[in-house]
Amino acid sequence: MRFLTSARPFVACGTLALLAACSSKADEKGGKDAKKNNGPALVDVLVARPSAVTDSIEANGAVVANDYVELHPEVSGRLTFLQVNEGRRVSKGSIIARINDADLQATLQKTRALLQVSRLSQDRLEKLLKIQGVNQADYDLAVSQVRSNEADAAYTQAMLAKTVIRAPFTGVLGLRQVSPGAYVTPTTIIATLQADTKLKVDFTLPEANGGVVHPGSVVMVRLAGNPPRRYPATVLAQESQLNQTTRNLTVRALLPPGAQASPGAFAKVSVSTGAARRSVLLPTNAIMPGDKSDQVVLVKNGRAVLQNVRTGDRKDDQIAVVSGLAAGDSVVTNGVLFTQPGKPVKVRKAKSVN
Incomplete structure (x- = not known):
């Protein structure tokens, strides 16, 4: 930013809107009144007091x-039950949805019937084997059939368990993505759940x-x-x-x-x-960004003076000035728009800052 040496207030085109927003209506009124009466511009200043500021x-x-998880079914089928309380908390293990399992239930009943028959056959052959009424190979075949039927039953029960979608942890449900009766696949998102x-x-x-x-x-x-x-x-x-x-x-x-x-x-x-270094914390509206260097307005001997500064970390509405200011410098914070380099200013309010 550069000051204009004419009688108009100095402003840089690119930062006019920012500085205008930062100045209060009272400051604008005071500056306009001062300009109308050809008097010094009214400004508020902060007296710089460098302190140790940690870099960040x-x-x-x-x-x-x-x-966080997307709730998907593990098997394909039609939804027969859906309970997604959108935005509500659910406990771990709560049932979110069920998929039609009639075919799997029938398969399980058939497997259990076969298992019962194979176990009876194994028991008979075991008794005959003890009196050498059957050879070992026939008995081993019966044992193998029992184990096969047990495995089929366990597999069907596992598939049945997959037809029930439960909350894997306690959390809050998101929006429902499907409706009851919809045909779903493992790629279908039923809802989201996050802890x-x-x-x-x-x-x-x-x-x-x-x-x-x-x-x-x-x-x-x-x-x-x-x-x-x-x-x-x-x-x-x-x-x-x-x-x-x-x-x-x-x-x-x-x-x-x-x-x-x-x-x-x-x-x-x-x-x-x-790392910590000596810096001065100023309100951001006191800093005027420039192409080569940031600047502030100082009050020296009752007049406005431009000063180049180097800034550091910015925190909320404050910015650290790491060089360019000395202890005791009076930095203009309000009324910056109405000051001119070398022209008189009148300090309306002054306070120290650490």
Whole structure:
């Protein structure tokens, strides 16, 4: 951004809208009145007080459920029972749906009948074998038939179990995707189920910063909302290899119990690098972005003076200035639009910031 040396207030075309939004109506009125009366512009200032600020990295992430599953049937058939209470919590083992199992029930009855006959035959041959009334081969064949029928019965019972879709864990059901009576296959999604008792955040870090986190590290997670919510999260683990396309490392952290968030929500994650340096925290509306350097307006000897600064981490509505300011500098925060370099200004309100 550059100041214009004419009598008009200095503004950069690209940042006019941003600065105008940050200035209050009272500031605009005060500035216009000062300009109308040819008097000094009215401004509010902060007296800079450098302090130790820890550097951090800001990463994008997403909230994920501790467990998530799409409920699919394991066998094909027509739905005879469907109970999907959308958005409701269900317990582990609760029946969600049933598939028509009449054919399997008939097969099971037939197998059990054959099994009963084969067991009777085995018992008779066993008695005859003891008195050498039958050879060993005939008895072994009868034993084999019993085991075969038992295996068929077990297989049919397993297939019957697959006709019942149960909740694999306690969680909240999503929206129902099918209707009662629909013919479903193993590719059909009946509903989704996710456990919301534990929420996690997955975020990515550049390759160069992968070493700043490790299991047990604490990161700060910021979620959108009114008001925005902030939670400390504990790092659980990180991916064993970098993404081959982005060269980023995926990290997973656990949100604290009771965190109000929805799986899939966007999250901003602040990761501390552990390095601290002397900085001045200013409101973001005091900074004027420029092509080569950011700038602020200082008040010196009752006049507005431009000062180039170098900024660091941004946190909510504050930004750290790491160089360009000295202790005691008066930085204009409100009324920036109505100041001109070298022109007189009048300080309406001043306070210190650490």
